[in-house]
Amino acid sequence: MLRRYAAGLLALGLATAMLAAGGEPWKDKAASQWTQEEATRVLTHSPWGQEVRQLEASGRKLVEFGGRAIVVEDRSGPLPIPGGADSLPRQPEFLEAVYAVRWSSAATVQAALERLKELSPVLADVQAVPPELSADHYVLTVRVTQPPTESGLARTSRPLAYTLDDTRPPQPSPPPPVPDLFAGLKPDELRARAELRTAKKLRLKPDRVVRHGLGASEGISFFFPRRQDGQETLLAGTDWAEFVFVGGGELKVKFKLKEMQVNGKADY
Numbered sequence: 001m002l003r004r005y006a007a008g009l010l011a012l013g014l015a016t017a018m019l020a021a022g023g024e025p026w027k028d029k030a031a032s033q034w035t036q037e038e039a040t041r042v043l044t045h046s047p048w049g050q051e052v053r054q055l056e057a058s059g060r061k062l063v064e065f066g067g068r069a070i071v072v073e074d075r076s077g078p079l080p081i082p083g084g085a086d087s088l089p090r091q092p093e094f095l096e097a098v099y100a101v102r103w104s105s106a107a108t109v110q111a112a113l114e115r116l117k118e119l120s121p122v123l124a125d126v127q128a129v130p131p132e133l134s135a136d137h138y139v140l141t142v143r144v145t146q147p148p149t150e151s152g153l154a155r156t157s158r159p160l161a162y163t164l165d166d167t168r169p170p171q172p173s174p175p176p177p178v179p180d181l182f183a184g185l186k187p188d189e190l191r192a193r194a195e196l197r198t199a200k201k202l203r204l205k206p207d208r209v210v211r212h213g214l215g216a217s218e219g220i221s222f223f224f225p226r227r228q229d230g231q232e233t234l235l236a237g238t239d240w241a242e243f244v245f246v247g248g249g250e251l252k253v254k255f256k257l258k259e260m261q262v263n264g265k266a267d268y
Contacts, residue, residue, distance in 0.1 A: 023038070023041075024046070025038035025039075025041060025042065026042055026046060026047075026108055026262070031108075031111035031112065031114070031115050032115070034112070034115045035119070036116065036119045036120050036123065039112045039113075039115040039116040039119065040112075040116065040123070042108060042109065042111075042112035043100070043102055043109065043112050043113070043116075043127060044100055044102070046108075047255065047256060047259035047260045048102055048103045048106050048108055048109050048255070048260055048267075048268070049100065049101065049102030049103070049109065050100070050101055050102075050253050050255070051098055051099070051100045051145060052098070052099050052100075052101065052251065052253055053096055053097070053098050054096070054097060054099070054249065054251065055094035055095065055096055055097075056094060056095055056096075056097050056148045056178055056181075056248070056249050057092050057093070057094055057095075057178075057249075058092075058093040058094065058095050058148075058175045058176060058178055059074060059075040059093075059176060059178070060073060060074045060075075060092070060093040060159075060175065060176070061073040061074075061090040061091065061092055061093065062090065062091055062092075062093050062159050063081075063085055063088040063089065063090055063091070064088065065081075065082065065084070065085045065088060066082075068157070068159070068160055069155075069159035069160070070082070070085055070159060070160050070161075070162070070170070071093075071159045071160065071161040071173050072085065072086075072090055073090065074176065075176070079161060079162065080162040080163060080164050081162055082162060082170075093159070093175065094153075095148040095149055095150055095153070095175055095178055096146070096148065096149065096150070096151070096153055097144070097146060097147060097148040097149075097180055097181075098144075098145045098146035099142060099143070099144060099145065099180075099181070099251055099253075100142070100143050100145045101140060101141070101142050101243055101251075101253040102140070102141055103138065103139070103140055103255070103260070103268045104129075104130050104133065104139040104140065104141040104221060105133055105134075105137065105138050105139040105140075105268065106260065106267045106268045107262065107267050108260075108262060108267050110133075113127060113129055125216070125217050126143075126216045126217055127143070127217075127219075128141055128143040128212065128213050128217055128218060128219020128220075129213075129219075130210065130212055130219065130221040131210070131212050132210070134223055136225065136226055136227070137207065137223040137224055137225055137226060138196070138223075138224045138225075138226060138233075138234070138268060139221050139222070139223055139224075140196070140221070140222045140224065140243055141219050141220065141221045141222075142182070142219065142220045142221075142222070142243075142245070142251075143218065143219040143220070144180045144182070144218070147178075147179075147180050148178040148179075148180060149175075150174070150175055157172065158172035158173055158174060159172070159173055160172060160173065161173035179248070181245060181247040181248060181249055181251055182220055182245075182247065185247065187208070187209045187210065187211065188209075190209040190211075190220060190222075190245075191205070191206050191208065191209045191222075193245055193246050193247055194206055194209070194222050194243070194244070194245045195244050196222075196224050196241055196242070196243055196244075197241070197242045197244055198234065198238050198240065198241045198242070199238055199239040199240045199241075200235060200238055202233060204224050204225070204228070204233055205224075206222040206223050206224050207223050207224070207225055208223050209221070209222050209223070210223070222243075234257065234266075234268070236266075238257050239256065239257065239258060240254055240255060240256050240257055241254070241255050241257055241268075242254040242255070243255075255268075
């Protein structure tokens, strides 16, 4: 996890520089002219790829007492607290996770991955390139760029935790390890929890799901059929498609299909 977290910080740092640079390289340049930052932008901040930050419960509850947050309950149950804190309102603690979702089946995404491989093989390695694609499927790849941690939260100090030892002052308490939305799930379980919803009220299930890569290179690719019952699943004129995954929480990422075009032709 430490390697994946470090790689996530590298990618997030690059994303910050990339956003500062701005622009839409998929419109302005040929793929062979993209810089490292521009190729990464295509994968994470473009019509074809997005990074989503969301909060996930740590399993602890906090109260504000004496100007500091106090841990009053964790997954094992209630914890010792100072007098006067027991009547205060309890709030769940949340940690921030970052998930990246992209359309790996799109030619633009494939071009960005190839360009990134030329410019920075190390950074390309953490993009979780699927081992295969399929002409019969839309392939959406998800990777955890930052597992649930406190690093993205706007708090200056950790909550304090008391013990039964009255002579010992309360100590800053780090949050417990929290698994990401996909942790521990087998391919059939991943498939059952995922779907692609569209503006035309289609709810499409993936035919199959493939886990691939290890550590920082780990990703999950969902294969949604391009045709079903003899009909195209994403009909011309469909405004948007939304990837939805329901696990311990819910991940939703909406893509504007009308913007996923190259030279006036759909690219997804």
